[in-house]
Amino acid sequence: MTHLFWYPGYDIQLENMVRADNCHLYDSDGKKYIDLESGVWCTSVGHGNSRILRVLMEQSKRISHAGFVYSSRIVEDSAKEILSLVGFDGGRCVFLCSGSEAVEYGVRVAQTICERPLLMTMTDSYFGAYGSASKKEENEWFCFDWEGCTDCPVSKSCDEDCERWAAIPRDRIGGFLFEPGSSSGLVRFPPVKLIQSIVRTLKENDGLILANEVTTGVGRTGAWFGYQHYGISPDVVAMGKGIGNGYPVSVTAFAPGAIGRLPDEPVKYAQSHQNDPLGAAVAREVIRIVEEEGLIERSRNIGAVLADGLEGIRTRTCKIEEVRARGMMIALEMKDDAEGSFADRTQRELAHRGFVLARRPGLNVLRIDPPLTIEQGDIERFLETLEDVLVELG
Numbered sequence: 001m002t003h004l005f006w007y008p009g010y011d012i013q014l015e016n017m018v019r020a021d022n023c024h025l026y027d028s029d030g031k032k033y034i035d036l037e038s039g040v041w042c043t044s045v046g047h048g049n050s051r052i053l054r055v056l057m058e059q060s061k062r063i064s065h066a067g068f069v070y071s072s073r074i075v076e077d078s079a080k081e082i083l084s085l086v087g088f089d090g091g092r093c094v095f096l097c098s099g100s101e102a103v104e105y106g107v108r109v110a111q112t113i114c115e116r117p118l119l120m121t122m123t124d125s126y127f128g129a130y131g132s133a134s135k136k137e138e139n140e141w142f143c144f145d146w147e148g149c150t151d152c153p154v155s156k157s158c159d160e161d162c163e164r165w166a167a168i169p170r171d172r173i174g175g176f177l178f179e180p181g182s183s184s185g186l187v188r189f190p191p192v193k194l195i196q197s198i199v200r201t202l203k204e205n206d207g208l209i210l211a212n213e214v215t216t217g218v219g220r221t222g223a224w225f226g227y228q229h230y231g232i233s234p235d236v237v238a239m240g241k242g243i244g245n246g247y248p249v250s251v252t253a254f255a256p257g258a259i260g261r262l263p264d265e266p267v268k269y270a271q272s273h274q275n276d277p278l279g280a281a282v283a284r285e286v287i288r289i290v291e292e293e294g295l296i297e298r299s300r301n302i303g304a305v306l307a308d309g310l311e312g313i314r315t316r317t318c319k320i321e322e323v324r325a326r327g328m329m330i331a332l333e334m335k336d337d338a339e340g341s342f343a344d345r346t347q348r349e350l351a352h353r354g355f356v357l358a359r360r361p362g363l364n365v366l367r368i369d370p371p372l373t374i375e376q377g378d379i380e381r382f383l384e385t386l387e388d389v390l391v392e393l394g
């Protein structure tokens with residue numbers, strides 16, 4: 001693989017994958033692997049899903065790409081279904097290609113609408129490869145460090161008695177970009193009380209609430225969207241990854257109230273594949289599969305089996321510091337040195353034995369985010385193998 005640039009820090013551990021089927025990957029020697037990371041959270045309804053393959057084929061035969069001056073019915077229909085799913089009937093959405101784009105588009109709209117200069121987010125959130133949200137510059141962003149909020153002893157909502165809360169420059173903040181759980185690969189879920197307090201306070205001042213559902217959306221956390229665990233109603237929802245099941249489509253959806261605050265002209269965001277029929281058709285089919293095949297409930301149920309099994313392994317092996325789990329969004333924080341070498345060895349040994357997990361280099365966290373369609377038998381095989389590996393690596 002000498003003709004490609006790869007993201008620095010990641011070694012290619014498995015060479016030459018030639019085919020994939022639901023949550024199984026096969027290399028050129030015919031060796032089978034169980035994909036427990038969904039190709040970075042993307043293959044929500046499984047690799048090579050037959051319904052998605054059919055839509056890709058049929059829509060491509062009709063029309064896959066459109067220019068800026070023509071559209072087709074499928075894009076409108078898909079937008080309508082997505083808006084209805086997020087409870088934004090009468091709102092609008094845009095189809096783009098990556099999660100980074102979907103977030104960036106939402107941020108540009110927010111920056112157009114909001115009168116106050118800053119958007120708020122958490123210090124540990126990750127929004128994409130480029131743009132304002134990826135840079136989080138001080139003149140545009142206020143980043144809140146919620147580290148100390150996880151074990152807050154106060155049960156009532158956040159207020160001025162808390163130094164951390166009092167330091168938020170609320171009069172300068174026009175909106176909140178909320179990421180309900182990815183935490184730059186650490187998979188940490190911010191406390192409900194904190195998020196509800198931020199949302200309530202900002203909404204009192206006409207603040208705009210954006211939910212980044214690029215990783216947490218489409219059933220990953222056992223609900224359609226990660227923000228639903230917080231009892232909040234965002235104005236903007238950015239979706240990516242799982243909404244395309246590996247096909248590069250993303251969506252930013254806007255509630256009617258947010259649209260009503262836009263000036264006459266929409267945001268200027270030139271992109272050749274904006275509102276392409278093929279991406280729109282794939283996104284609509286993913287949503288229908290999740291709905292019709294009961295994958296939200298499955299995500300909750302299989303996620304619970306996984307989390308229980310992992311807790312058992314944590315207790316028996318004493319090699320895992322913490323299991324963090326919400327639906328099928330799971331992370332194991334390993335008992336480890338700072339460089340994450342035990343996590344690294346564990347990941348490599350699991351790959352050798354046919355299980356693909358995700359890990360950001362340097363972190364002692366292993367992520368488990370299988371397709372929502374994973375079979376329980378594969379989960380059981382994984383749990384047995386993980387326990388053996390942890391014991392053997394000592």
Ligand SMILES: Cc1ncc(COP(=O)(O)O)c(C=O)c1O
Binds near residue numbers: 127183
């Ligand atoms: C939480 C979160 N938001 C946004 C993105 C950006 O998505 P993409 O890589 O598809 O541009 C990522 C990518 O990993 C992510 O983890």
